[in-house]
Amino acid sequence: MRTKKITQMGLFLATALVLSYLESLLPVVIAVPGVKIGLANIITMLLLYQYGGRRAFLFMVVRVVLSGFLFSGMAGIVYSLAGGICCIVVMELIRKIPYCSILGVSMAGAVSHNFGQILVAWLVMANSHILYYFPVLCISGLITGILIGLLSDILWKRLKNIL
Amino acid sequence: MKNMNSKRNKQHTILIGDIVILIAGLLISLIVLLCGISRKAGDRVEITVNGKVEIYALADDETIPISSKQNGYNEVVIEDGKVYMKEANCRDQICVRHKAISKNGESIICLPHGVYVEVVSSQEKEIDN
Numbered sequence: 645m646r647t648k649k650i651t652q653m654g655l656f657l658a659t660a661l662v663l664s665y666l667e668s669l670l671p672v673v674i675a676v677p678g679v680k681i682g683l684a685n686i687i688t689m690l691l692l693y694q695y696g697g698r699r700a701f702l703f704m705v706v707r708v709v710l711s712g713f714l715f716s717g718m719a720g721i722v723y724s725l726a727g728g729i730c731c732i733v734v735m736e737l738i739r740k741i742p743y744c745s746i747l748g749v750s751m752a753g754a755v756s757h758n759f760g761q762i763l764v765a766w767l768v769m770a771n772s773h774i775l776y777y778f779p780v781l782c783i784s785g786l787i788t789g790i791l792i793g794l795l796s797d798i799l800w801k802r803l804k805n806i807l
Numbered sequence: 808m809k810n811m812n813s814k815r816n817k818q819h820t821i822l823i824g825d826i827v828i829l830i831a832g833l834l835i836s837l838i839v840l841l842c843g844i845s846r847k848a849g850d851r852v853e854i855t856v857n858g859k860v861e862i863y864a865l866a867d868d869e870t871i872p873i874s875s876k877q878n879g880y881n882e883v884v885i886e887d888g889k890v891y892m893k894e895a896n897c898r899d900q901i902c903v904r905h906k907a908i909s910k911n912g913e914s915i916i917c918l919p920h921g922v923y924v925e926v927v928s929s930q931e932k933e934i935d936n
Binding site: 717723745751755765773774775777779781 | 820823827835836837840842858907912921
């Protein structure tokens with residue numbers, strides 16, 4: 645079983661890194677700073693739903709560090725890590741609530757991810773006015789959350805029996 | 808029955824909790840937005856680089872070069888009562904693409920270099936401190 649776990653995690657990581665790379669190739673449609681689709685989070689959602697929060701957390705940390713070194717640099721890692729930790733914790737909590745589907749979990753995750761990032765930006769910049777930028781990131785988080793939620797829903801329905 | 812089940816499986820189930828989360832998100836952003844809108848014209852420009860603040864007058868046309876950590880370079884321009892980032896050697900160039908700002912509370916941020924440019928009005932700044 646251990647070997648299976650290691651191989652699976654490797655496969656998921658590779659897929660997520662390819663998705664991050666693909667996303668960095670996409671032209672920036674809207675020039676709003678900090679807004680990203682976050683395609684790699686589809687994989688995080690799959691892991692969260694299939695294996696629970698702990699595996700998803702481990703996956704997120706490794707993915708952020710690797711894609712940080714590959715694409716965005718050290719400063720990017722700090723922001724992504726803060727966002728990622730907020731995101732996984734909130735998603736795991738929301739997932740436990742009944743009457744909430746993968747869509748709601750994804751939306752809450754995306755918004756809290758952005759909130760985590762803005763908190764770090766607040767600490768780094770030492771300027772509280774940056775918090776006024778939150779509405780933009782909140783609404784964009786809701787939109788990308790719905791997108792990623794729909795995609796993960798489609799994927800998970802097809803994959804849950806073979807994972 | 809089986810057929811119906813597979814049909815239902817293809818639909819996305821939107822539950823009441825999802826709608827609650829969506830509305831809560833929209834409400835929170837609306838509240839923060841309303842708190843942030845005190846947007847009268849400003850008269851000063853504050854440039855924060857790694858916690859250090861420098862103040863310029865919005866009325867004076869000026870070109871301000873800024874060097875920050877790791878060979879970071881930004882060039883802020885004050886022109887006709889508006890401020891914009893003319894040049895930066897940062898990775899994402901988001902600050903350069905940002906529109907010119909002139910109203911109280913508006914800001915341009917260069918995250919990679921930790922440069923924060925903000926327009927403030929001298930009357931309202933006192934409350935904030």
